Amino acid sequence: MGLALAVGVAGCAERYDIARVRALPVPADDFSALLFAQYIALADDEIAEVDWRDGARFLERAEALSNGQAVEPEELDNREIPPDSVANLAASRFRLISALLRGGGIFAPAEAATAQAAFDCWMQEQEENFQPRDIGACQNRYLAAMARLEEILEGDVIAILEDGRAGQSAVEVVTSAGAVVLNTPGAATLVGDVTGTLTDPRVLPAEVMETLFGEAIDAEPTPPERFVLYFEEGTNDLTPASLDLVPALLQEIVGRESPRIDIVGHTDRVGPEAFNATLSRRRADVVRALITDQLPQPVVTIVSSSGEQDPIVPTADEVAEPLNRRVEVTVR
């Protein structure tokens, strides 16, 4: 396979034209930009040693990065690695990919790019297997960058996720070393171990989110469901429209295992406060009875009332407001 590729490369002068690749657009993100430069430097070294094949291979990698493609550490199958080196290289590649999946390229772009370029260099030298000093140099560069990369990733990651809700969302992270505000979905900061240093907000790719948080995301509970039932003025009689909502409410309750049902009564501001305190409690009790009477087995209800204190629509005293005459039921 190596021979076929070498012949292919030799037939195409453009593939090892360093000046052309160097002039390509630098990739947008820090990790890719640094890796792009390091692949070109590796190509430079190989072409200086008249190793056209490997020079071209590093240039191909640089060009792919410039085109916005993701370039992984080289796969072991791509090269003819001496059998006694396979296990170590495979474990080293796995270690590097694990760190990249935990956000290495985002939070420590320089260390991650150096670790990947040094790994690919080590692969290339190991395949040649006749320059022990070069093999050792690449391997040591990989090990040093890897150690530093993993040390950085020991920090805590705080991220803000898409929550599908309207309104402004924000997370503020404060440490002894400063503060960072996250306000776009996917944005994250890394809090340095002990030091409390914070990275600027960086958007994590989906695969990094999945590696870090996938299992916790899968464990998210079914969200609570909230129903608002309205009443006729001054009474504990549900409006016809709200009565129609009751079957859906019961359905929600029976669909959950051991649910909790919060029932909170409210009134508008017509009438004395004390009267409304009593009325809001009566409304809540009516809804509780409505629920418990129709369910085959007991459920846990938590009943409270707010009188006229917690309106949906704020009004002056003695103003009738149908939207405030309500019971809010949360099924959770």
Place this chain on the structure above:
Amino acid sequence: MKQAIARLALVAAALLCAGKVSFAQDLEVGVVRNCSGSVTIIRNGTEVVANVGQSIRGDDVIETGSDGTIGVILADASQISLGPQSEFHLEDFEFEPLQQRYSILARVLQGTLIYISGDIGRLSPENVRIEVPWGVVGLRGTRLAVSVEGP
């Protein structure tokens, strides 16, 4: 020997997380909605096996094993979920709308947490605080993810 057997029984029970318990307590501030694998709640120094429908109280510590995950909904309708190998301490929880007393203070000692804010986050966002080993996270109306490497 007896002690060893008792401990073994506890470990075995901890692995059976999907069982069903249903009871409410005055002290309840949340309820376990789902869990899988090994999940333990530590309350007043005593370990309790987590089950669907079980109460969560203020000051509870929740620990998940290497295969454990759990989802909880608190009384203000905020949601918590933990990934494997996590340790979470609900240090303080207060939700008393009539007295306008609101507080969530929680600490992630290790592992991963997703937190979706609820009524306290809407009514009094300054009283929502999630602590991590080297900092404090405050939030307003959002879905938060935290990953802590742990000691």
